[in-house]
Structure formats: C-alpha cells, structure tokens
Amino acid sequence: MDITAKRRSRRDWIVDTCLFLSAAGLALLTSGERLLITMPQPAWLFGLDHIIAALGCASLWVRRRWPVELALVLIALSTFSEFVAGAMLMALFTVAVHRPPRVSLLVFALSLVAGVVFVIVRPEPGVPALFMWLFGTTIQSAVTGWGLFIRHRRELVLSLRDRAARAEVEAHLRAEQAQLRTREAIAREMHDVLGHRLSLLSVHAGALQYRPDAPAEDIARAAKVIRESAHQALQDLREVIGVLRAPVGELPQPTFADVQQLVAESGQAGMRVDLHDETGGAVPDGVGRTTYRIVQEALTNARRHAAGADVLVSVTGSPAEGLTVEVANGERDAPPGHDGTRPGQGLAGLAERVALAGGRLDHGPTASGGWRLTAWLPWPHDDHAE
CATH class of the missing domain: 3.30.565.10 (Histidine kinase-like ATPase, C-terminal domain)
Structure with missing residues (x-):
C-alpha cells in the first residue's frame, strides 16, 4: 500500500495530530512520574531523554513516508530512552497498518529485544526487570495487534469494493450479451417474416414482368395481391420492431x-x-x-x-x-x-x-x-x- 502517492487529506491530518499528541502526552506523563520518584543517573540523562522524546514525537509527522525506517530508529533509541516510548509505539502502529504482516511482526520482534536491553541498561529500583519487560511487551503487543486489525479491515473493505466492481462489470457484460441475443433473435424474426412476404411480392411482380400482355383482370388481381402483401409486410415489420419496445412475452407470436x-x-x-x-x-x-x-x-x-x-x-x-x-x-x-x-x-x-x-x-x-x-x-x- 503506497502511503505517499497522494496528498495528506483532512482525515490524515487529524489522525497524525492525534498520534503526535498521544506520544507527547505519554512522554510528559512519564516525565512527571520520573520527577516524583528516583531521578536517573547520571543527571544529564534526564535532559537528553526530553530532547530525544521531542525529536521522536516530531518525527511522527513523516511516519507515512518512511514508516519502517522511522520505527527502527525509534526502537534503537528506546533501548536507553524511556520518554521516547510513546513515539515508538505510534511507529509500531503505523508499520502494522501500512506494511505487510511479515514486516510488522519482524519490527515488533525487534521492539521486544529493545525492551530487554532497556530493562538491563536502565533497571528500575524496587521493580523486577521481568515485570517491567512483560508490562512493555503487553502494551507493544496491543498496539501492534490493533494496527494489524485495522489493516485487515481495510483490505477486507477494498476486497468487497473490488468484488462489487467486478460484479457490476460482469452484470454489464451479461446485459450486453442479452442485448446481442435479442438483436440476433430480432434479425432472425425479421428474416422469417419479411422473407415470406417479400417472396410473395416477388412472385407477382415477376409474373407481371414476364407476361406484360396478360389480361387486364389478371393484372388487376396481381396488383391487388402486391398491394395487400406490401401492406401486410409493413404490419409484420411493425410487430417485429415492437420487440425492442414491448416487454418480453407481450409481442403476438404465431x-x-x-x-x-x-x-x-x-x-x-x-x-x-x-x-x-x-x-x-x-x-x-x-x-x-x-x-x-x-x-x-x-x-x-x-x-x-x-x-x-x-x-x-x-x-x-x-x-x-x-x-x-x-x-x-x-x-x-x-x-x-x-x-x-x-x-x-x-x-x-x-x-x-x-x-x-x-x-x-x-x-x-x-x-x-x-x-x-x-x-x-x-x-x-x-x-x-x-
């Protein structure tokens, strides 16, 4: 799915803004909690975390163009920065939505490895490392699963639309084939009806041509038959053409x-x-x-x-x-x-x-x-x- 081929819509702006605010809010919440408990050592790591978190949140505005690359960078930063976790989660979600499941699961596995590195590099006093890693794994799994669900739903909707479009095309083709069969039936009907009438006209016209000295009564009788046959041929033609207007089955049949x-x-x-x-x-x-x-x-x-x-x-x-x-x-x-x-x-x-x-x-x-x-x-x- 190409997510860079079209300009960002109003809906895209709203979604991107919500993800940015969510990542920034999670970073601020984590920072506030860090102030209430133990500050990291060395002290400059706290300020570096804020800078990394700000850059990570800002980078979410380009997540549609480079979703996998951005996710890998944020995963690498999450091995030692705790405030960038929100931006990393949003990047995982983006990969799950816009990339194939195989790629999404591979990136998800790397995030789990990064979680192991984080609990080793920055252990939390009084909290077991396994608990911290399982807590992060649960959140990452939920975000990735949500993204995969959205991707599957989008693919399902596109599949239904494609199927509906194909059904419409097939219905159009069936209608064209039905029209073609109707036209062939009309042509056959016109041949049967008009061929009979016109052959009658040809017989009498040929008789007049080969016997120009025929008695006046015979000529008058032949002319009468020609006139009646021509009139009947027109009537038959009107009935046959009526197939184009009359519903099926309403045209009188012999x-x-x-x-x-x-x-x-x-x-x-x-x-x-x-x-x-x-x-x-x-x-x-x-x-x-x-x-x-x-x-x-x-x-x-x-x-x-x-x-x-x-x-x-x-x-x-x-x-x-x-x-x-x-x-x-x-x-x-x-x-x-x-x-x-x-x-x-x-x-x-x-x-x-x-x-x-x-x-x-x-x-x-x-x-x-x-x-x-x-x-x-x-x-x-x-x-x-x-």
Missing part, C-alpha cells in the same frame, strides 16, 4: 393454428400447396410457433428456387412421438433465379431455431430433382402455453 392461413396465403399467390395435418392433440404454443417458422421458411425457399413446383406440407405427431414437419417440392418448372433473389442464411437460422427447441432438422435434394425439408420437434406434455 401458433400452430396459423400454419393453415400461411398455406392459404401461398395458394393465393399462385403456389400449388397441399397441407396434411395429422396431429393427435392440441399442439403446444412453443412447438406450434417453431412449426410455423419451419413451414414459412420452406415455402419461401420453394417460391424462390422452385417456382411453379408442387409443394406438400405434412405435419404429423402426437405427445408420445413428437411432431414431424415435412415440406417437399417437386422439380421446378420455371427458370432458376427468375425472381432475382440469392440464397441467404435462412436454413442456417432455421437449424439453430430447431436446435434450441431440442429438435432435429434435415434437408436436401430428392431423387426426382425436388427438395425436401424435414424437422422433428419434441412435444412437451406440460407445455400448453409460453
């Missing part, structure tokens, strides 16, 4: 019952789609929402890459077997890439969605030149709603 409407919309757009629903029971909301996204992505890809092909959507399952979703389309009868779209990351995102639901996803070409996408989802028995 369910298994909406799969039939999804297939109907694709049929209105000119696709030949058949739906076979052979589910044995009410499909849970979570599984139904994933099923909807699977069918939505599969129909979107079929419109993009196999325009004009027949599409079969099959949903089978039960609580005991799980739910199987299969979307298969035949060989396309329109030119590849007629709508100008390029393959995206829809299947990768769909595989991640299915994996998060605990299911499996398989897809690939068929022997007849078409494409099949198959997914299996677990059917929780207690998952009635999310």
